[in-house]
Amino acid sequence: xxxxxxxxxxxxxxxxxxxxxxxxxxxxxxxxxxxxxxxxxxxxxxxxxxxxxxxxxxxxxxxxxxxxxxxxxxxxxxxxxxxxxxxxxxxxxxxxxxxxxxxxxxxxxxxxxxxxxxxxxxxxxxxxxxxxxxxxxxxxxxxxxxxxxxxxxxxxxxxxxxxxxxxxxxxxxxxxxxxxxxxxxxxxxxxxxxxxxxxxxxxxxxxxxxxxxxxxxxxxxxxxxxxxxxxxxxxxxxxxxxxxxxxxxxxxxxxxxxxxxxxxxxxxxxxxxxxxxxxxxxxxxxxxxxxxxxxxxxxxxxxxxxxxxxxxxxxxx
Amino acid sequence: xxxxxxxxxxxxxxxxxxxxxxxxxxxxxxxxxxxxxxxxxxxxxxxxxxxxxxxxxxxxxxxxxxxxxxxxxxxxxxxxxxxxxxxxxxxxxxxxxxxxxxxxxxxxxxxxxxxxxxxxxxxxxxxxxxxxxxxxxxxxxxxxxxxxxxxxxxxxxxxxxxxxxxxxxxxxxxxxxxxxxxxxxxxxxxxxxxxxxxxxxxxxxxxxxxxxxxxxxxxxxxxxxxxxxxxxxxxxxxxxxxxxxxxxxxxxxxxxxxxxxxxxxxxxxxxxxxxxxxxxxxxxxxxxxxxxxxxxxxxxxxxxxxxxxxxxxxxxx
Numbered sequence: 129x130x131x132x133x134x135x136x137x138x139x140x141x142x143x144x145x146x147x148x149x150x151x152x153x154x155x156x157x158x159x160x161x162x163x164x165x166x167x168x169x170x171x172x173x174x175x176x177x178x179x180x181x182x183x184x185x186x187x188x189x190x191x192x193x194x195x196x197x198x199x200x201x202x203x204x205x206x207x208x209x210x211x212x213x214x215x216x217x218x219x220x221x222x223x224x225x226x227x228x229x230x231x232x233x234x235x236x237x238x239x240x241x242x243x244x245x246x247x248x249x250x251x252x253x254x255x256x257x258x259x260x261x262x263x264x265x266x267x268x269x270x271x272x273x274x275x276x277x278x279x280x281x282x283x284x285x286x287x288x289x290x291x292x293x294x295x296x297x298x299x300x301x302x303x304x305x306x307x308x309x310x311x312x313x314x315x316x317x318x319x320x321x322x323x324x325x326x327x328x329x330x331x332x333x334x335x336x337x338x339x340x341x342x343x344x345x346x347x348x349x350x351x352x353x354x355x356x357x358x359x360x361x362x363x364x365x366x367x368x369x370x371x372x373x374x375x376x377x378x379x380x381x382x383x384x385x386x387x388x389x390x391x392x393x394x395x396x397x398x399x400x401x402x403x404x405x406x407x408x409x410x411x412x413x414x415x416x417x418x419x420x421x422x423x424x425x426x427x428x429x430x431x432x433x434x435x436x437x438x439x440x441x442x443x444x445x
Numbered sequence: 446x447x448x449x450x451x452x453x454x455x456x457x458x459x460x461x462x463x464x465x466x467x468x469x470x471x472x473x474x475x476x477x478x479x480x481x482x483x484x485x486x487x488x489x490x491x492x493x494x495x496x497x498x499x500x501x502x503x504x505x506x507x508x509x510x511x512x513x514x515x516x517x518x519x520x521x522x523x524x525x526x527x528x529x530x531x532x533x534x535x536x537x538x539x540x541x542x543x544x545x546x547x548x549x550x551x552x553x554x555x556x557x558x559x560x561x562x563x564x565x566x567x568x569x570x571x572x573x574x575x576x577x578x579x580x581x582x583x584x585x586x587x588x589x590x591x592x593x594x595x596x597x598x599x600x601x602x603x604x605x606x607x608x609x610x611x612x613x614x615x616x617x618x619x620x621x622x623x624x625x626x627x628x629x630x631x632x633x634x635x636x637x638x639x640x641x642x643x644x645x646x647x648x649x650x651x652x653x654x655x656x657x658x659x660x661x662x663x664x665x666x667x668x669x670x671x672x673x674x675x676x677x678x679x680x681x682x683x684x685x686x687x688x689x690x691x692x693x694x695x696x697x698x699x700x701x702x703x704x705x706x707x708x709x710x711x712x713x714x715x716x717x718x719x720x721x722x723x724x725x726x727x728x729x730x731x732x733x734x735x736x737x738x739x740x741x742x743x744x745x746x747x748x749x750x751x752x753x754x755x756x757x758x759x760x761x762x
Contacts, residue, residue: 158523159488171476178571206475259576
């Protein structure tokens with residue numbers, strides 16, 4: 129058994145915090161003290177991952193650590209922001225040093241590959257849940273919001289869709305082999321930070337696909353005051369998705385499944401080649417899946433069922 | 446029943462967010478976009494309040510909203526930072542519009558009195574818990590940390606102690622009358638933001654008293670590499686504390702009880718008068734309760750029992 133203080137300082141504080149760039153004071157005082165880049169905007173987002181709501185509690189702790197950070201970073205990616213810092217709030221049913229150690233390993237590994245510093249933390253007793261607030265930076269007027277889509281813009285997605293829902297189906301069927309691509313897509317999503325930054329001056333709007341393509345496209349349409357025409361047959365399906373769910377199931381997973389954490393962007397057709405070139409350099413395809421229309425509403429797809437997954441089923445936003 | 450989207454936008458987004466100072470983009474996109482003050486440091490802290498661990502789940506929702514923000518802001522106060530923004534993560538067992546509305550009322554009321562803007566939010570299903578990340582600003586080298594206490598400094602506290610523990614005792618005894626001062630002290634703590642800023646160039650170290658005086662003094666001693674000599678008879682006891690808990694109980698509540706959210710500071714004796722003048726202007730007493738010593742350890746008080754409350758009982762930090 130460790131005290132709260134011990135757990136936080138031993139497992140959550142990376143040795144590098146004190147000397148990390150832009151961090152004057154890291155974990156261990158009342159606040160972290162950070163040095164924002166003069167003239168840039170601070171992009172901030174928070175996401176809480178609750179066990180058995182957002183992820184399986186029995187997933188490996190290392191996976192849970194990665195995933196909790198990844199879903200928050202995905203929001204920075206969708207703004208075209210450069211990720212800088214995060215603070216984390218960990219709620220645990222019991223003080224389990226081995227679990228926290230593995231959790232911290234997964235969390236810190238993603239911090240390292242995304243150049244993010246964990247600057248503060250908090251630990252509480254309760255149902256397993258992880259809240260991660262991420263902070264990034266973006267030059268003024270360079271941020272990608274949901275609000276800039278214009279009629280005539282292409283609608284495009286990075287990477288492949290449906291892997292989140294497909295991986296969840298594999299997990300629910302008992303598959304635990306993390307070498308299976310679909311399972312990795314669900315449990316170990318990769319925030320598209322480099323892609324978001326690369327699209328800064330090309331995309332007219334962006335959102336990350338967390339609730340499902342149709343639901344997130346709905347948010348984007350609503351914020352931009354536009355409509356859209358989708359080409360469902362153009363959706364880039366995740367590897368192995370048709371084999372796992374069948375043709376119909378795969379299409380539905382890509383349209384309505386959540387947890388893909390790809391970027392959905394609108395951009396003028398004349399920027400498409402340049403955008404593809406930049407993303408190809410990152411190893412990511414950019415696929416046109418439709419276009420923005422002036423007429424509000426959505427064409428090309430049946431909206432007879434719920435457009436996406438919500439924590440509290442209720443009215444459609 | 447409301448959808449998650451509706452709940453967030455209807456109850457959590459203040460109408461003023463879009464035009465608030467330093468907020469380019471508030472609730473409703475993937476991230477908030479904030480404008481930090483050039484040249485200042487960003488002070489960041491996160492605290493999660495879990496029902497039945499940190500507060501009674503049956504407390505009025507308005508009280509819970511106030512309290513969740515107050516305990517986070519208290520960390521900014523302890524750094525001498527000016528509070529600016531916050532993001533909140535609300536985990537709820539069910540979508541209850543009336544509860545969220547009352548919760549938001551308490552939360553926003555404290556935002557208003559402390560000049561804080563709620564810039565982002567997230568809502569999940571699960572056990573009732575509220576995570577609040579606060580962001581403040583402080584000029585370089587002006588921040589009050591735990592690490593600057595020097596031998597010979599006075600040790601002083603703002604306000605009165607023991608009210609948190611005393612109020613909890615009243616609550617547990619069935620008292621629900623929010624007009625009772627002790628109960629207000631426990632349920633509606635006031636973050637000492639103005640006091641922290643007023644003490645910026647006077648205090649050599651500071652911490653807020655959340656875990657209890659002895660525990661938090663332990664953190665301060667540890668960070669500063671000093672010892673302390675306490676005068677327990679000098680502790681400023683909260684109004685009604687002796688009546689509620691008796692002489693002995695009141696003293697123990699002031700020493701070991703948590704949830705007071707007063708500031709514990711060290712400062713050179715020659716600054717004491719000026720510090721008192723500044724705090725008097727804020728309606729707050731500043732009481733000397735001991736002094737910092739070169740010899741590590743604590744004198745003047747029995748440490749035979751646990752120095753403070755911890756989420757996970759274990760080794761003493």
